Amino acid sequence: MQVFDGHNDILLRIHLDETGEAFRQFLEGGSDAHIDLEKARAGGLAGGLFAVFPPSPWGGSGGAPDPMRRAPYDLALPAPLAHPFGLDSTVSMISILLRLERASGGRLAVCRTVAEIEAVMARGSLAAMLHIEGAEAIDPDLRMLDVLHAAGLRSIGMVWSRHNHFGHGVPMRFPSSPDTGPGLTEAGRRLVKRCNELGILLDLSHLNEAGFWEVAKLSDAPLVATHSNVHRLCTVSRNLTDRQLDAVARSRGLVGLNFATAFLREDGHMDADTPLDTMRRHLDAMLEHLGEGGVALGSDFDGATIPKAIGSSAGLPRLFEHLSQAGYGDALLERIAWRNWMDVLRRTFHETSTADAQ
Incomplete structure (x- = not known):
């Protein structure tokens, strides 16, 4: 089963490693990261949105702050990032992705269209599409947005949980409603409209x-949450209410299942001892609201503690085996694995499929 994944943080992991070893290990294998080229091939990970995240003060990757390992918790939001820092770290991680592409010998390719993604996946390489998680690199006048779009940016989350000049994120809080304060700023509203004009997905x-x-x-455009889960099953602020899920469905949008265990478990704990059945319950609820065309994966690989039954991208087949045994048919599994992502990206980019063109 080929998989297109809606969210990973491997670029942050490489960015934070000053030795250069994480860069080498992504290409050659042997790391403890969730994603490298070897693990991706072993698990069928054929593409995904590669996130650029200007790092938070607690830093790190592949885990969570200690307070999220027990509940209840309410993490203080980090201070807003200054634009120069956000721009510097964003450019650094985009550079990492481009250098990985050059050094991979064709095993990884940066894609700007759905047609490119499908071509790269068909030849057995890893298709990477550039995503920004937290728009601190973009100025309120949106001049940098045009530059980043020209560099390949096709998906953007206006905020990570900390606030910025585009809007307000949700704190890492359990239990909590996602209704935690004011929404977009005037600059944020301009960003929405400009992303619509450019065909950039809004996460x-x-x-x-x-x-x-x-x-x-x-x-x-279709409403998309690249890596979120169902609030009534796990009442963390990051998850979506039934009303929000219904709005995504009406827009013909999509939600990617987040593997982060604190957003899966009823108790809100970031704990790797989380059974695959817990993931399936969220998928069942998503299907109830979104239908078979609105559900996909958004793993949060290399940005969170994930169930040890999966372990890394190499363990993705275990999830699909579990879903198959639970009665998910082959056509639905293929939709969840990659086809739904292609469909919603095509609608967002206003891109015609090969079949439609014929």
Whole structure:
């Protein structure tokens, strides 16, 4: 089963490693990262949105702050990042992705269209599409947005959980509603409209509920949360309410299942001892609201503690085997694995499929 994944943080992991070893190990294998080229091939990971995340003060990757390992918790939001720092770290991680592409010998390719993704996946290489998680690199006048779009940016989360000049994110809080404060700023509303014009996907995963509803009102594109789960099953602020899921469905949008265990478990704990059945319950609930065309994967590989039954991208087949045994048919599994992502990206980019063109 080929997989296109809606969210990973491997670029942050490489960015934070000053030795250069993480860069080498991504290409050659042998790391403890969730994703490298060897693990991706072993697990069928054929593509994904590669996130650029200007790092938070607690830093690190592949885990979570200690307070998230027990509940309840309410992490203080980091201070907003200054634009120069956000720009510097964003450019650094985009550079890492481009250098990985050059050094991979064709095993990884940066893609700007769905047609490119499908061609790269068909030849057995890893298709990487550039995503920004937290738009601190972009100025309020949106001049940098045009530059980043020209460099390949095709998906953007306006905020990570900390606030910025585009809007307000949700804190890492359990238990909590996602309704945690004000939504978009005027600059954020301009960003929504400009992303619609450029055909850039707007990721709602870290936006609070007020911001979600503003995007739903302003945007003419499908509503997408690249890595979120179901709030009524895990009442963390990061998850989506049934009403939000229904709005995503009406827009013909999509939600990617987040593997982060604190967003899966009923107790909100970031604990690797989380059974695959817990993931399936969220998928079942997503299917109930979104239908078979609105559910996909958004693993959060290399950015969170994931169930040890999966372990890394090499363990993705175990999830599909579990779903198959639970009665998910082959056609639905293929939709969840990659086809739904291609469909929603095509609608967002206003791109015609090969079949439609014929």
